[in-house]
Amino acid sequence: MTTWHIILIASAATLALKLAGHLVPAGFLERERPARIADLLTVALLAALIAVWAVQMLRASMPDGVPRVASIAVDVRVLCVSALLALITGLIFGMYPALQLSRPDLTTALKDGARGASAGAGRRRVRNALVVAEVALAVVLLVGAALFIGSFARLVQIDPGFTTGNLLTLQVAPRVPPTTGAEPPDFAASYEELVDRISGTPGVVDAALIAGGLPLGGSMSSTSMTVPGRTVEDPDGISIRRVTPRYHRAMGIPLKRGRFFEPTDRAGGPNVAIISELAASRYFPGEDPIGKIVQIRKLDRTVVGVVGDVHQVSLESAPITEVYLPVSQAITTFGELVIRTSGNPYDVLPAVKAAALQVFPDVPVRSVRTMEELYSRRVAQRRLNMLLLGLFGLLGLVISAVGIYGVVAYSVSQRTREIGVRMALGATRSSVVGMVMRSAGLLVGTGLLVGGAGAWMLSRTAERFLFGLQSHDLRAFAAAIVTLLLAAVLASVIPARRAAGVDPMAALRAE
Numbered sequence: 001m002t003t004w005h006i007i008l009i010a011s012a013a014t015l016a017l018k019l020a021g022h023l024v025p026a027g028f029l030e031r032e033r034p035a036r037i038a039d040l041l042t043v044a045l046l047a048a049l050i051a052v053w054a055v056q057m058l059r060a061s062m063p064d065g066v067p068r069v070a071s072i073a074v075d076v077r078v079l080c081v082s083a084l085l086a087l088i089t090g091l092i093f094g095m096y097p098a099l100q101l102s103r104p105d106l107t108t109a110l111k112d113g114a115r116g117a118s119a120g121a122g123r124r125r126v127r128n129a130l131v132v133a134e135v136a137l138a139v140v141l142l143v144g145a146a147l148f149i150g151s152f153a154r155l156v157q158i159d160p161g162f163t164t165g166n167l168l169t170l171q172v173a174p175r176v177p178p179t180t181g182a183e184p185p186d187f188a189a190s191y192e193e194l195v196d197r198i199s200g201t202p203g204v205v206d207a208a209l210i211a212g213g214l215p216l217g218g219s220m221s222s223t224s225m226t227v228p229g230r231t232v233e234d235p236d237g238i239s240i241r242r243v244t245p246r247y248h249r250a251m252g253i254p255l256k257r258g259r260f261f262e263p264t265d266r267a268g269g270p271n272v273a274i275i276s277e278l279a280a281s282r283y284f285p286g287e288d289p290i291g292k293i294v295q296i297r298k299l300d301r302t303v304v305g306v307v308g309d310v311h312q313v314s315l316e317s318a319p320i321t322e323v324y325l326p327v328s329q330a331i332t333t334f335g336e337l338v339i340r341t342s343g344n345p346y347d348v349l350p351a352v353k354a355a356a357l358q359v360f361p362d363v364p365v366r367s368v369r370t371m372e373e374l375y376s377r378r379v380a381q382r383r384l385n386m387l388l389l390g391l392f393g394l395l396g397l398v399i400s401a402v403g404i405y406g407v408v409a410y411s412v413s414q415r416t417r418e419i420g421v422r423m424a425l426g427a428t429r430s431s432v433v434g435m436v437m438r439s440a441g442l443l444v445g446t447g448l449l450v451g452g453a454g455a456w457m458l459s460r461t462a463e464r465f466l467f468g469l470q471s472h473d474l475r476a477f478a479a480a481i482v483t484l485l486l487a488a489v490l491a492s493v494i495p496a497r498r499a500a501g502v503d504p505m506a507a508l509r510a511e
Contacts, residue, residue, distance in 0.1 A: 127410075133447070144462060169214055188327045211332045213312065216314065220239045236320070238320075274324040275307075407443070411439065440492040
């Protein structure tokens, strides 16, 4: 069973318990038929309106990259199924009080006194059990919400190694005819010309090209890099990327040591390379790598710079060792442009397309997106998980608070005579409030224990969806329990204060 199954089951059960716990104790079945029908129609209409509003809010909050967002809607089929489930739930939970009313126990009714059979011990136990179940399910939902919110917060706190704002990315990929045994065509000079043209466009701060995959793009190319005279353990190889001189400036990748590539790093000149911090620590532990020689694809290169680590595959994956080569010193067939702008990145897109057509006629511009959009897609699934669990948690919290309020208020209304007698015998307002709060606290405490145990066992199923957080993180459990306690206190205070305001003489005369 996946986390989503648990969410759906818990939500359906919570709504079912809500219907059973509030319609039945409120004397729903004892009311006149027209009043019952009117109440049901009102509740159904209100529920449909809330459902439509909630779905619209959910769609508006959906992150970029979630497929088929436009198809998410509440249609007639969904409403019919929901109405059928609500009807079945109401019938199932309504059978018990209906059977009780059809076979009244006169002895029990006399023992229960003026409160009547409907307020008997059996009915109280059922109501209390329903509230305990509501609280328990709310704990499960709130713990899940806290775990997913904490996981998402950990994810977005990760520094990707570059800046995402005002950065446009796109691909210009010339069609390459299939070759057998021949070197692939080298478009390095054409790409450098294109970058120069784009750099002069108004609104462009920096422009560059990268071959080998954009950060967070999910693609990468690996090779082997050796250091003459030593053995380096790097079993997965080093990720290799070919870039134009201003690539690291355009991406906002910080320089740690040495220098960036310069326009003088061209074919025919000294072969150079820039490595990442992780590569520097692995290939040159305890040393300054600047000026050292590395061998890449049987060609010696001099390390001229060390830059910060970048999350190339995903934010969840740790940075990998990387080496950057100048485009002009390596064969470059395909590449992606990165353009840092002073304003909205899409404002420069028409000029960029025009420049691309001048250099690569009849070659369309593809995969146009901003780096913020790419980043958003990488965290889209976790953001959606957090959003859904948060909404379910909020739903469970509201239902539990309403359930506690309903049961406590109903209990106070049924104990008016008892409270009046207590106050007539000298009970203070604070003692009455304490009595009501203790009664509610017993139900809430039992629900918290049951729900906490259930959440502890079920949280394992969500572990593979979490990042940087253990499924049994005590902070998530504490946050859920404290939130529910606060809601329970607020829900209990109003009926407790109402009980403390009972006029003893009026209560006794009414009885």
